[in-house]
Amino acid sequence: MNEIAVFWFRRDLRLTDNTGLYHALKNELRVLPIFIFDTDILEKLESKIDARVEFIHATVDSIKKTLQALGSDLHVYHNTPLDAFKQILKQYDIKAVYTNTDYEPAAIKRDAAIESFLAEHGITFKTFKDQVIFEKDEILNETGKPYRVYTPYKNKWLSKLASAPILPFPSETLQSNFIRTAPTAMPALSTLGFQKTNISIPPLQVIRKTITEYDKTRDFPYLENGTSLLGIHFRFGTISVREKVVKALPLNAVWLSELVWREFFMQILYHFPSVLTESFQSKFNVLQWRTSEDDFQKWCDGQTGYPLVDAGMRELNQTGHMHNRVRMVVASFLTKHLFIDWRWGEAYFAQKLLDYDASANNGNWQWAAGTGADAQPYFRIFNPTAQQQKFDPEFIYIKKWVPEFGTSSYIQPIIEHKAAVERAKKMFLVLKN
Ligand SMILES: Cc1cc2nc3c(=O)[nH]c(=O)nc-3n(C[C@H](O)[C@H](O)[C@H](O)COP(=O)(O)OP(=O)(O)OC[C@H]3O[C@@H](n4cnc5c(N)ncnc54)[C@H](O)[C@@H]3O)c2cc1C
Known part of the structure; x- marks a missing residue:
């Protein structure tokens, strides 16, 4: 068997200007490109109708077709990364694995395990800055x-x-260095345990x-x-x-x-990986958040009686996207008006957002809750009505997502603004003691 190098695609699903891929293709060995549908990640997803998995699947399929047209192929696995590498090692003599660095705590742990497994087999694990x-x-x-x-x-x-x-790292100029292989099959979305959604992904x-x-x-x-x-x-x-x-x-x-x-x-x-579970500013860990499942559900469903909040949540539920201004308003509403733990909102966004990213989601939720880096001071509470008047004065966005707004079927506010603000301020008072 000839020695080869592997390039492992993860959060870098493109053939152009890809740092790790560029370095792999520049080395003297032929490169086997791989993608792993990681069962450790997929099994944790609550819904099996997930537009992000569908997007990844379509993108991987498109890279695979491009590589097949070049006489090569993207080898796709559906397994834990460790088991996928065990399988690859049985088929190929690998000298090095190239990939781009992933900075999330779970990814760091995964990569450390893969690196030590590969090292036991005399294989180098090379990571590059790309994202x-x-x-x-x-x-x-x-x-x-x-x-x-x-x-x-x-x-x-x-x-x-x-x-x-x-x-730039013009990986697209080095494509003749991919290994030549016979085409392999692409696992269907259903084989991965997922179904198609009716959500469309914003185009490039x-x-x-x-x-x-x-x-x-x-x-x-x-x-x-x-x-x-x-x-x-x-x-x-x-x-x-x-x-x-x-x-x-x-x-x-x-x-x-x-x-x-x-x-x-x-x-x-x-x-500061502890931000995933705790307040970035630890003094806020003492806050006694409310645990009203009922209020939380109304927020999730866009049934709060505050039209900008409801429009945002319904946009999220139907499209996987929510405008940033409205994300700030709904996050402030959940954590200040309803005084519900930002971690609940963070988890809901994580399930729904197409652009979900652990660091951005956590950072922005903690910012809105007033517990994070560069926190929005707790006494500054978004007034959802004032926000609507400023940013959707003609109710165009609101009417798009809340068609019954302005009719008798639209619900009354589940909480009165002034009383909610007073309660939030009172809850934050514990910090002064
Ligand atoms: C409560 C809350 C949760 C959020 N969760 C996420 C999340 O999970 N993933 C995510 O990418 N963004 C998140 N954001 C930030 C922001 O809302 C989105 O990045 C933005 O709305 C995406 O739309 P866009 O692609 O049109 O962005 P644009 O406004 O065109 O900005 C371009 C890009 O910059 C980055 N960006 C913009 N704003 C922010 C920001 N405040 N923080 C970090 N990156 C930013 C994103 O990559 C974005 O795609 C969150 C914001 C709030 C208030």
């Missing part, structure tokens, strides 16, 4: 510690960017106009292309963040700053 511009310890404060607050992090990020031009659109006008359009949920809708593509790497940053630089500083938020929360989770 971010700056990773791990690249952006630290003056005392060498990770930033806990966004603005100084962003300033450092931008100054580092100015001093280090972004270079031409977004120059959106980015250029982003600072003026981004806050209005009724606008069609007010934001890029690229969340799911960033999440699964169907686009290159380097390409988008280069594009955004001359066009719009505000859109660029959203990509910095993305990396800010990624580094928060990387350096």
Whole structure:
């Protein structure tokens, strides 16, 4: 058997400008590309009708077809990563496995186990920075510690960017180095235990106009292309963040700053993994959240009697997306008006959001709850009615998702605004003792 290298696709589902793939294809060995439908992850998903799995399946299938047209193939496994590698090792003589770094705690643990398994077989595990511009310890404060607050992090990020031009990794130019293999079958979605959904994924659109006008359009949920809708593509790497940053630089500083938020929360989770279960600012761990299943269910179903909240939740339930302004409003409503634990809302979003990302979801929920990095101070509570007047004054977004709004069938508010605000302030008073 000839020695080969493996490239393992994960959150980087593209053949172009892919760092790890570029390095794999540049090495002297032929490259076997693989993808693993990880049963450890899939089995944990509550619903077996999941648009994200469908999206991954379609994307993997498309990469597979492209590679088959080149006389190669993407080898697809449905297994735990460890068992998939055991299987691959029986068929091939592997010298190295290349992949792009994943910074989530569960992924770090998985990769450590794979690395040590491969090491036992004399195989090197090589990881590369791909899904971010700056990773791990690249952006630290003056005392060498990770930033806990966004603005100084962003300033450092931008100054580092100015001093280090972004270079692409043109993996697409090296495709003749993939191993030649006979085509293998693609497992059907149903074989993975999943069904098709009726949710459509936002396409990889031409977004120059959106980015250029982003600072003026981004806050209005009724606008069609007010934001890029690229969340799911960033999440699964169907686009290159380097390409988008280069594009955004001359066009719009505000859109660029959203990509910095993305990396800010990624580094928060990387350096402080306990945020997944605890408040980032530990003093907030004492808060006595309400545990009303009934109120929570009304929030989930978009039945609170606050039209902007209800519109947002119904948009989420029907499409897997919710506009950012409205995400902030519904998160504030759950944690302040209903005083329900941000972890409940975080878990619900995790099930539903197409662009679900552990770091961004956790960071934004903690921000809204007032427990996180750069927290929205607890005394600042979004008024859902004022937010509607400002950002959906003609009720266009609301009427789209809450058609009965304005008729007698629309429900009364489940809680009175002023009383809710008073209760939230009182609950936060424990921190003053
Ligand atoms: C409670 C709450 C939960 C959220 N959960 C997620 C999540 O699970 N995954 C997620 O990607 N974003 C999350 N966000 C951030 C933001 O709402 C989405 O990134 C954005 O709405 C996606 O739409 P877009 O692709 O059109 O983004 P655009 O506005 O066009 O922004 C471009 C990209 O920048 C990144 N981005 C933008 N805003 C943020 C932000 N505040 N934090 C981190 N990254 C950002 C995303 O990758 C986004 O796709 C959450 C926000 C809130 C308030």
